[in-house]
Amino acid sequence: MLTLELAGQSYNKTEHRRQLQRKLNNRSDASIEFKHSNISAAMIDLGFPYIRGYQPRSNYQALLADTVEAQIRSKTTLDQVALAAVEQPAIAPRQTDFAKVKSDAPKKQLQVSEAIQPMQFKATKRDYFEREARNRSLGLAGEEFVVLYEHWRLMELGQQRLADRVEHVSQSKGDGLGYDVLSFDSDGRERLIEVKTTTFGRDTPFFVSRGELALSKGAKEQFHLYRLFEFRKTPRLFALHGALDQFCNLDPVTYKASFA
Incomplete structure (x- = not known):
């Protein structure tokens, strides 16, 4: 199947x-x-x-x-x-009902030591999540989608002035800032959005950098991670607001973020 x-x-x-x-x-x-x-x-x-x-x-x-x-x-x-x-390769969808995009985030599960341990083995071939994370066209398409989504969200709040200021900073200023899109809350406070995109399901793990993790802790009132999933089919997203380690179990070596 x-x-x-x-x-x-x-x-x-x-x-x-x-x-x-x-x-x-x-x-x-x-x-x-x-x-x-x-x-x-x-x-x-x-x-x-x-x-x-x-x-x-x-x-x-x-x-x-x-x-x-x-x-x-x-x-x-x-x-x-x-x-x-x-x-x-991927491109941002042209026609989307943004009102149906938002989803609830998965719940972080406590990791316990039991006789049944799901992490006792490793992939025998490839880590497809890591390979997908290196798909630059998919990452860019996801960021472009979020720019459009944020413009729509602010317009729905009656904030056209703020909507017009949404910026795709990973393109205008370069990578390395710890976030991809600059947006705003309705009161004008900056919203720093890191975008992670997958074509797979909501519970698919993703990767974060040390800089992204540090920013999520140092600017936790402003930092938002938008997780786009099922991107090629019908894009959905959930948002994590604040320090990422409160929402995800982080592998200390790779910073692979999962919810189980």
Whole structure:
């Protein structure tokens, strides 16, 4: 199913579930859905995207992790399709109903030491999230989308003067500031927006730099991280306002930010 989804082809989740039920002594729909959500979490830990609609549930068994890893290793087509998906050029969507863009952010899950540990293994091939993060056209398209979104948001608040001052600073002033877009709150206070864009689901991990993390702590009243997801399909976003470590679990080596 994931291979078909990444390739832009359709599939029938209901029929797939029915076929599984015949092999699993008619286990309930909820049980099968829950197990697919466990698989989604294992896929993320392996550096792979997950199937839309199966939100990750992290406390999965070590046996499931081993099985998922073995399946991935044997699926060369999945590797090829996933690589093509993360490296494909992107442009900002031209027609979007900005009123439907905003989404709730995932909740940070506490990390505990248990017999079941989802991070005992590493990706066997590539970290597709890291490769997608290096897709410059996708990053630029996401930033351009946020510029348009912020202009719309301020216009909706009746702040045309502020809307006209929204600036794409990563282009006008260069990278390295710790944020990509300068916008404003309705009272005129600056809003420093760092944009992270993925074509995958809401729970997909992202990467932050030391500078971005420092800015989120040092200017926590002004700093906002906008996470764009499902960008090629129907762009959505959630916002994290303030110090990033209060919202995400941060890998101390790579600063990969996840919610599980």
